[in-house]
Amino acid sequence: MSTHRYSSEKATIELRDVRKSFGSVDVIHGLNLKVEGGEFVVFVGPSGCGKSTLLRMIAGLEDVTAGDIIIAGRDVTDLDPAKRGIAMVFQSYALYPHMSVRENLAFGLEIAKVARDEIDRQVDAAAEILKIGPLLDRRPGQLSGGQRQRVAIGRAIVRKPLAFLFDEPLSNLDAELRVSMRIEIARLHRELGNTMIFVTHDQTEAMTLADRIVVLRDGRIEQVGTPGEIYEDPDNLFVAGFIGSPRMNIVDAVYLPGQKVGVGGFVIQLDAPVASATENAPVKLGIRPEHLVLTGGENGLLSARIDFSENLGSMRYLHCMLDSGERITVELRGSADLVSEGTIRLTCDPQHLRFFSESGERLR
Amino acid sequence: MSRTARSARRRWLGETRYHLVGLTASLLFLAPLAWSVLVSFKPSLEARQPPLPPWPVEGFSFQNYENLAKFGAGIWTYSGNSLTVSAMTVLGTVIISLLAGYGFSRFQFPLKNVLFVLIISTVMIPFQSILTPLFLILTKLGLQNTLAGIVCVYVTLQMPFSIFMMRNAFDSVPKDIEDAARADGASVFVMLRRIMLPLVLPGVATVAIFAFLASWNEFLAALILLTDQKKYTLPVLMAAIRSGQFGTIDWGAVQSGVTMMMAPCLALFLLLQRYYIRGLTAGAVK
Ligand SMILES: Nc1ncnc2c1ncn2[C@@H]1O[C@H](COP(=O)(O)OP(=O)(O)OP(=O)(O)O)[C@@H](O)[C@H]1O
Ligand SMILES: [Mg+2]
Numbered sequence: 123m124s125t126h127r128y129s130s131e132k133a134t135i136e137l138r139d140v141r142k143s144f145g146s147v148d149v150i151h152g153l154n155l156k157v158e159g160g161e162f163v164v165f166v167g168p169s170g171c172g173k174s175t176l177l178r179m180i181a182g183l184e185d186v187t188a189g190d191i192i193i194a195g196r197d198v199t200d201l202d203p204a205k206r207g208i209a210m211v212f213q214s215y216a217l218y219p220h221m222s223v224r225e226n227l228a229f230g231l232e233i234a235k236v237a238r239d240e241i242d243r244q245v246d247a248a249a250e251i252l253k254i255g256p257l258l259d260r261r262p263g264q265l266s267g268g269q270r271q272r273v274a275i276g277r278a279i280v281r282k283p284l285a286f287l288f289d290e291p292l293s294n295l296d297a298e299l300r301v302s303m304r305i306e307i308a309r310l311h312r313e314l315g316n317t318m319i320f321v322t323h324d325q326t327e328a329m330t331l332a333d334r335i336v337v338l339r340d341g342r343i344e345q346v347g348t349p350g351e352i353y354e355d356p357d358n359l360f361v362a363g364f365i366g367s368p369r370m371n372i373v374d375a376v377y378l379p380g381q382k383v384g385v386g387g388f389v390i391q392l393d394a395p396v397a398s399a400t401e402n403a404p405v406k407l408g409i410r411p412e413h414l415v416l417t418g419g420e421n422g423l424l425s426a427r428i429d430f431s432e433n434l435g436s437m438r439y440l441h442c443m444l445d446s447g448e449r450i451t452v453e454l455r456g457s458a459d460l461v462s463e464g465t466i467r468l469t470c471d472p473q474h475l476r477f478f479s480e481s482g483e484r485l486r
Numbered sequence: 487m488s489r490t491a492r493s494a495r496r497r498w499l500g501e502t503r504y505h506l507v508g509l510t511a512s513l514l515f516l517a518p519l520a521w522s523v524l525v526s527f528k529p530s531l532e533a534r535q536p537p538l539p540p541w542p543v544e545g546f547s548f549q550n551y552e553n554l555a556k557f558g559a560g561i562w563t564y565s566g567n568s569l570t571v572s573a574m575t576v577l578g579t580v581i582i583s584l585l586a587g588y589g590f591s592r593f594q595f596p597l598k599n600v601l602f603v604l605i606i607s608t609v610m611i612p613f614q615s616i617l618t619p620l621f622l623i624l625t626k627l628g629l630q631n632t633l634a635g636i637v638c639v640y641v642t643l644q645m646p647f648s649i650f651m652m653r654n655a656f657d658s659v660p661k662d663i664e665d666a667a668r669a670d671g672a673s674v675f676v677m678l679r680r681i682m683l684p685l686v687l688p689g690v691a692t693v694a695i696f697a698f699l700a701s702w703n704e705f706l707a708a709l710i711l712l713t714d715q716k717k718y719t720l721p722v723l724m725a726a727i728r729s730g731q732f733g734t735i736d737w738g739a740v741q742s743g744v745t746m747m748m749a750p751c752l753a754l755f756l757l758l759q760r761y762y763i764r765g766l767t768a769g770a771v772k
Binding site for chain 1: 660662663665666667668669670671673676680681684
């Protein structure tokens with residue numbers, strides 16, 4: 123019964139100065155975030171940064187050391203997971219091994235004391251959506267990884283929760299299945315419209331699925347923004363380096379008077395000033411591999427020696443060494459197969475240059 | 487042609503040898519059991535004769551069982567005692583080891599590992615050596631010469647193995663499954679009963695079998711702690727029969743008693759062996 127109350131709601135999830143310590147180890151350091159109703163938010167960050175811990179705190183599986191968690195306007199900080207109206211999908215699937223798929227799906231509803239025929243209807247509907255109808259009488263042990271993950275998602279959707287929490291649900295699947303499940307999760311979000319929080323350290327998943335991405339490091343939020351914002355307009359070196367594959371190239375440079383930047387022996391004229399940069403001071407220059415282009419002329423920015431090249435068919439990655447010893451990666455498309463060794467000269471449209479202070483803060 | 491014939495012959499030889507060895511081994515193991523059962527059906531007088539041939543020559547008879555039934559306070563009292571003691575021991579062992587195993591597996595608390603090692607290490611103390619203090623403690627508690635007292639002793643003796651076993655069983659259930667049930671809306675109690683219990687059932691079966699066999703067959707503690715003849719369990723009764731009334735030993739009654747004591751053990755083991763083997767190997771293979 124209680125499950126049905128939630129069915130059409132799109133719950134907001136709010137974290138207010140949330141902290142978590144395991145003993146004397148602080149894992150989450152005062153985190154604030156508001157997830158809008160119906161939004162698909164992805165938490166990304168390196169291993170051990172506290173993504174799972176944060177998700178488990180929202181689910182109620184982990185105590186909150188300090189701060190408040192508000193779901194759909196209700197303070198649930200001290201509430202049992204059962205009473206939060208959320209559903210969680212685990213990396214390990216965590217299906218009940220002694221129950222058939224049908225029983226796995228029905229378990230949550232049985233607990234909520236939903237009527238038998240209503241349970242059957244819900245389970246069949248979920249099986250329909252996830253195409254697991256023929257598997258309903260099998261045990262989890264008799265399913266493939268992809269099928270298990272579908273059942274785990276099915277178990278979450280039958281309960282019609284306020285919000286879904288996914289903890290790296292695709293990381294145990296092979297590359298191909300990952301892509302197709304990713305698309306299915308996106309489709310599921312479009313159909314159900316629920317609030318979803320999705321944890322991953324795969325940036326492709328983050329970029330493709332998210333309405334907004336939350337980049338975490340060491341229990342702190344580094345940046346929150348749409349995939350476009352995070353990619354195009356990173357707040358600091360960490361975000362710039364973490365999102366994007368291959369990584370953004372970072373080279374030492376000097377900000378010169380008159381909207382100019384000097385790299386190695388070259389100087390390039392910028393279209394607009396970098397307001398927060400000090401003239402004649404060293405800066406870190408960030409350039410995405412796909413923004414570097416080969417040039418023969420005098421307007422070069424970098425001169426680099428090709429170390430080795432990788433051909434991916436549609437494009438080619440050149441791993442190069444600058445005279446200063448810094449390594450950069452260049453992504454070339456089209457006529458790229460012309461060069462694969464020797465020294466090349468590269469340039470970049472000034473609008474694609476990103477500047478960071480020595481301490482890693484973004485200079486705008 | 488001759489090649490296939492030869493390889494068929496070799497296979498036949500191999501299989502024959504395999505079965506011969508197997509048969510010999512099982513005969514060796516089964517012979518004493520069969521002997522007891524056969525002798526128990528001899529007439530009382532014949533059972534006292536030199537034991538060859540082992541089967542009844544003068545026809546089957548239930549005389550031995552009748553003699554056994556008449557002994558002391560009557561066989562039903564003693565069987566009842568033994569069944570009560572074993573059932574209570576199994577129940578107590580299962581409940582305590584389930585709770586302790588879950589605690590050791592899932593909770594972090596100070597001195598957890600020290601405590602665990604301490605419990606396990608008690609198997610290194612031969613319990614015969616602490617019988618006197620046990621006797622004194624039970625007397626102080628007013629439990630000496632009661633079935634409840636001996637149940638307490640048996641349950642305690644079963645603890646190291648059982649807690650170890652149940653901790654392993656719980657350890658082999660991933661934490662995520664528990665969390666999934668909680669996220670699915672189950673209270674702690676429902677989660678334990680509907681999800682955890684079925685998953686550790688093989689461990690429970692193993693613990694139960696061990697507790698049953700140990701308490702059903704235990705002799706020394708029962709002999710010392712139970713002084714009233716009416717409270718005897720079957721092993722003590724068997725010893726009493728063997729030492730005989732008026733100096734003679736009724737071998738037939740002894741064998742019928744052995745047969746009777748064997749039956750529940752075999753039945754239980756055959757009934758639960760599927761779980762038992764899974765329980766012992768739990769966690770060995772993922
Ligand atoms: N029960 C615990 N006791 C002590 N420390 C813990 C516990 N659980 C997690 N931690 C610590 O908290 C930090 C965050 O862990 P968490 O599992 O949230 O990381 P994560 O971001 O999910 O990493 P991954 O991407 O590898 O899953 C880690 O440093 C971890 O060692
Ligand atoms: Mg994690």
